[in-house]
Amino acid sequence: MRLTIYTDYTLRVLMYLGLDREQLVTINDIAEMHGISKNHLMKVVHQLGLSGMVETVRGRNGGLRLNKDPADINIGDVVRGSESDFYMAECFDRERNACIYSPGCRLKGVLNSATAAYLAVLDGVTLSDLIKKESPLIARNSGTIPIRIRT
Numbered sequence: 001m002r003l004t005i006y007t008d009y010t011l012r013v014l015m016y017l018g019l020d021r022e023q024l025v026t027i028n029d030i031a032e033m034h035g036i037s038k039n040h041l042m043k044v045v046h047q048l049g050l051s052g053m054v055e056t057v058r059g060r061n062g063g064l065r066l067n068k069d070p071a072d073i074n075i076g077d078v079v080r081g082s083e084s085d086f087y088m089a090e091c092f093d094r095e096r097n098a099c100i101y102s103p104g105c106r107l108k109g110v111l112n113s114a115t116a117a118y119l120a121v122l123d124g125v126t127l128s129d130l131i132k133k134e135s136p137l138i139a140r141n142s143g144t145i146p147i148r149i150r151t
Contacts, residue, residue, distance in 0.1 A: 001086075001088070001114075001115065001118050003079065003083065004082070004083060004084070005040065006040070006043070006044065006082055006083075007078075007079055007082040007083055009036060009040055009041060009044045010044050010047075010048065010078060010082045011075070011078065011079075011130075012030070012034055012036075013030055013041065013044055013045060013048060013054070014048070014053065014054075014066070014073060014078065014127050015127070015130055015131055016030050016033065016034075017054065017064065017065055017066040018066055018070045018073075018127050018128070018130070018131040019131055021065060021066050021070075022065070023065065024057055024061070024062065024063030024064065024065055025063050025064060025065070026062075026063045026064070027041045027042055027045055027064070029063075045064060047082070049064070051081065052067060052068070053066070053067055053068050053073060053078075054066060054067055055067040069128075070126060070127035070128035070131060071126050071127070071128040072126070073126055073127035073128075074122075074123060074125070074126055075122045075123075075125040075126065075127065075129075075130070076119050076120075076122035076123035076124075076125070077123075078127075079119070079122050080119070086115050086119075088111040088112075088114070088115055089107065089108065089111055091105065091107070091108045092108065092111075092112075
């Protein structure tokens with residue numbers, strides 16, 4: 001299973017915003033911190049704003065911030081909302097399935113169970129779990145900018 005770049009960026013934006021809920025940040029701040037495309041982040045932030053997870057403030061001193069408590073943001077829900085499908089193999093796509101084994105194949109059931117288990121793990125995690133201050137993966141620089149520490 002592999003997440004799309006869109007989902008990866010969605011999770012990064014939420015983690016960044018969750019680290020300091022009071023401060024307004026810009027898309028550019030997040031793009032520079034992670035070394036990723038501002039254009040991609042604009043699409044991500046737009047969808048997060050429509051979902052209600054992120055508040056966007058327009059204007060000269062505008063920016064964005066988390067609009068929900070991190071404990072109320074379920075990672076399984078975020079991944080389901082940002083992924084277009086969970087096709088593990090061709091047989092998951094009814095319209096394009098040309099696999100000759102499909103009528104009696106057990107692989108689809110196994111992959112379906114694996115996907116369900118994967119999502120069940122994510123369902124047990126909230127944004128709060130990912131950004132706990134005591135986490136060795138996340139530290140603060142000057143109290144406001146999250147830095148990822150590689151271990």
